[in-house]
Amino acid sequence: MSSSAPPSSAAPNGRAGLARRGLMLVLSSPSGAGKTTLSRRLLASDANITMSVSVTTRAPRPGEVDGKDYFFVDAPRFHAMREAGDLLEHATVFGNFYGTPRPPVEAALSSGRDVLFDIDWQGVRQLRETAGQDMVKVFILPPSAQDLEKRLRSRAQDSDEVVRRRMAGAAVEIEHYAEYDYIIVNDNLEESHARLTAILQAERLKIGRLTGLSEFVKGLHEAL
Numbered sequence: 001m002s003s004s005a006p007p008s009s010a011a012p013n014g015r016a017g018l019a020r021r022g023l024m025l026v027l028s029s030p031s032g033a034g035k036t037t038l039s040r041r042l043l044a045s046d047a048n049i050t051m052s053v054s055v056t057t058r059a060p061r062p063g064e065v066d067g068k069d070y071f072f073v074d075a076p077r078f079h080a081m082r083e084a085g086d087l088l089e090h091a092t093v094f095g096n097f098y099g100t101p102r103p104p105v106e107a108a109l110s111s112g113r114d115v116l117f118d119i120d121w122q123g124v125r126q127l128r129e130t131a132g133q134d135m136v137k138v139f140i141l142p143p144s145a146q147d148l149e150k151r152l153r154s155r156a157q158d159s160d161e162v163v164r165r166r167m168a169g170a171a172v173e174i175e176h177y178a179e180y181d182y183i184i185v186n187d188n189l190e191e192s193h194a195r196l197t198a199i200l201q202a203e204r205l206k207i208g209r210l211t212g213l214s215e216f217v218k219g220l221h222e223a224l
């Protein structure tokens, strides 16, 4: 998906004359590595990125809020959305359906806002076909298998059986690390957050994302 450029006056990088297309920042990891925690931190620390809230048929965990963490839907509703073309991508993970609603993402990108996605490798593959250079893919790894299991258990929101299935699923997810642009080993949370922020800041400055750049430089040139 190629988002159209926002007007210069709304330039998210704060420079009149230099606007930018919104980018799609994707986080994937084995379950329990820390995507949700890192996403929340990034959303709290950066005003120009907005979360893509997925739809899922999974049951809400204690504390999860409908419309904020996920849109919790039943299977018929999910299939209706998919059939209507309302999902940018979708996948089955641990026996549940997940998908990305299309309209909010398109609206955010076209107004120059960046969008954060917490989706798995299957979703990344589908988005890659349309997003091209607009997508920045970050893979989060746990420091060790023991840490991963500890985190899944410490979250204390899933049964033993669910934790076991997620540990088994981690091996499959990890096999896809090479399809991503960046790797963060989420050991120290502060450091991981700083790294994610650095990735986002650098990606925002890529020449290919800026619109109006040649006019801006031409103006500077003429004034010299």
Ligand SMILES: Nc1nc2c(ncn2[C@@H]2O[C@H](COP(=O)(O)OP(=O)(O)O)[C@@H](O)[C@H]2O)c(=O)[nH]1
Pocket (backbone or CB within 6 Å): 027, 028, 029, 030, 031, 032, 035, 036, 054, 055, 058, 089, 090, 091, 093, 098, 099, 100, 118, 119, 120, 121, 122, 123, 124
């Ligand atoms: N493809 C795709 N994957 C999703 C979507 N939403 C969530 N996921 C992935 O589904 C997996 C399970 O998510 P969840 O049940 O919230 O468990 P958690 O990752 O352990 O918090 C994770 O790998 C998510 O990244 C989506 O809209 N599309």
Ligand SMILES: Nc1ncnc2c1ncn2[C@@H]1O[C@H](COP(=O)(O)OP(=O)(O)O)[C@@H](O)[C@H]1O
Pocket (backbone or CB within 6 Å): 029, 030, 031, 032, 033, 034, 035, 036, 037, 038, 151, 152, 154, 155, 186, 187, 188, 189, 192
């Ligand atoms: N760097 C970290 N160090 C220690 N615990 C962490 C770290 N990052 C996340 N956690 C904890 O690990 C558990 C799983 O994190 P979560 O963000 O829900 O993972 P995911 O969304 O990838 O499944 C949570 O209890 C969270 O507080």
